[in-house]
Amino acid sequence: MKKQFxxxxxxxxxxxxxxAEHAYTLQEVVYAKDLGLKGYLAYPKGEGPFPVVVYHHGxxxxxxxxxxxxxxxxxxxxxxxxxxxxxxxxxxMKDAIEDAGxxxxxxxSLPRVDPDRLGLLGFSRGGYITFYSAVDHAQPQAMxxxxxxxxxxxxxxFLGKVKDTRAPVLLLVAENDHKRSxxxxxxxxxxxxxxxxxxxxxxxxxxxYQDDGHRMFFELGAYWKEVIxxxxxxxxxxxxxxxxxxx
Numbered sequence: 042m043k044k045q046f047x048x049x050x051x052x053x054x055x056x057x058x059x060x061a062e063h064a065y066t067l068q069e070v071v072y073a074k075d076l077g078l079k080g081y082l083a084y085p086k087g088e089g090p091f092p093v094v095v096y097h098h099g100x101x102x103x104x105x106x107x108x109x110x111x112x113x114x115x116x117x118x119x120x121x122x123x124x125x126x127x128x129x130x131x132x133x134m135k136d137a138i139e140d141a142g143x144x145x146x147x148x149x150s151l152p153r154v155d156p157d158r159l160g161l162l163g164f165s166r167g168g169y170i171t172f173y174s175a176v177d178h179a180q181p182q183a184m185x186x187x188x189x190x191x192x193x194x195x196x197x198x199f200l201g202k203v204k205d206t207r208a209p210v211l212l213l214v215a216e217n218d219h220k221r222s223x224x225x226x227x228x229x230x231x232x233x234x235x236x237x238x239x240x241x242x243x244x245x246x247x248x249x250y251q252d253d254g255h256r257m258f259f260e261l262g263a264y265w266k267e268v269i270x271x272x273x274x275x276x277x278x279x280x281x282x283x284x285x286x287x288x
Contacts, residue, residue: 042236042244063087065117067110072126072147078140080126081110082151083117085278089153092160092276093122097141097174099165099190099258102132107164108260115261119269120278122154128170134192137166141174158182158276161208162268164258165190172202181208183275185268187258188214191227203234210235210242211271213264215254224255243271 063085070082085091094116099106109125116123126144128137149156160183163171168189175181184206192199212232218224225246235242245267250257257264 042232042242062118063120065114067114067117070147073140073143076129076140076143078127078129078143080124080144081113082125083113083123084153085117085120085122089122090155091120091122091153092158092272092278093124093148093151093154093156094160094162094272094276095144095148095174095179096123096125097161097163097167097170098125098127099167099188101166102130106255107167107258111261112162115265119272121160121272121276122151124148134169134195137170138173138177141170142178145174145178160184160272160276162187164188165255166192169199172199172206175208176202176205183211183272184208185211185213185271186228186231187264188218188224188255189228189231190224191222200231200234203231204238206235206238206240209271209275210240211267212242212244213247213258213267214245215247215250215257217249217252218254218257220253220255 065083065085067081067083070080072078072080096109096112098109109127113123113125126140128140159179159181161171161175161179161181162185164187168186169192171184171186175184212228214225214228216225232242232244247264
C-alpha cells in the first residue's frame with residue numbers, strides 16, 4: 042500500500058482546483074421524484090460528453106457532513122460533471138444505500154455524460170456508502186474515500202464490499218480523526234483489505250487538523266488537489282480516443 046505523510050505546513054497552502062478552471066453551470070435537481078430526493082448537479086461549459094464524479098456526503102439523520110454544493114462546483118471547475126445526491130434523513134444504512142442506487146440510475150439518464158469515465162467520492166458515512174455503490178450500483182474507474190466511518194454494525198459485510206472493489210482507491214484521513222472512533226486505524230484496515238485483494242490503494246494520513254481531524258473534510262481544503270490529481274490520473278478530463286479504455 043502506497044503511503045504518504047505530508048508536512049503540517051502543506052495544509053496552509055491555497056487549494057489547487059486545477060491548472061485551468063472551467064466555467065460551469067449548477068442546478069438543483071430531483072433524482073428520485075417518489076421520495077423527493079434532490080441533489081446538486083454541475084456541468085463544465087461545453088458539449089461533452091464529460092467524465093462524471095459522484096460525491097456522497099457524510100452525516101446521519103438531520104446532520105450533514107461535507108459540502109455537496111461546493112464539491113459539485115469544484116468538480117465542474119476541474120472539468121468533470123459533479124453530482125452530489127442528498128440522501129433521505131433517515132438513519133438506516135439500507136435507505137442510504139438504496140438512495141445511492143437511485144442516484145446512479147438518474148445519472149445514467151443524463152445527457153453529455155460519459156458513463157465509462159466515472160469516479161466516486163465519499164466522506165465519512167458517505168465513504169461507507171461509496172463502497173456499496175461501487176460494487177452494487179456502479180463500475181467506477183476511480184474512488185476517493187475521505188475519513189470513512191465504520192458504521193454501527195455489519196462491519197464484516199462492509200469489508201466484504203471493500204474486498205470486492207475493483208477500482209483504484211485513494212484513502213484520505215487526518216492523523217487526529219479519533220473523537221468518535223479511531224478512523225485512522227479503520228482507514229488503515231480498509232487499506233489492508235484492498236491491499237490483500239491486490240488493489241494497491243494509495244493512503245494519505247494528513248497531519249492533525251485543528252482539534253478534530255474529521256472537520257478537515259467538511260469543506261474544500263488543501264487536500265482537494267490530491268483528489269483532482271488522482272481523478273485526472275485515473276479518468277482524465279480530455280477527450281477519449283475512439284475505442285480507448287479509461288485509465
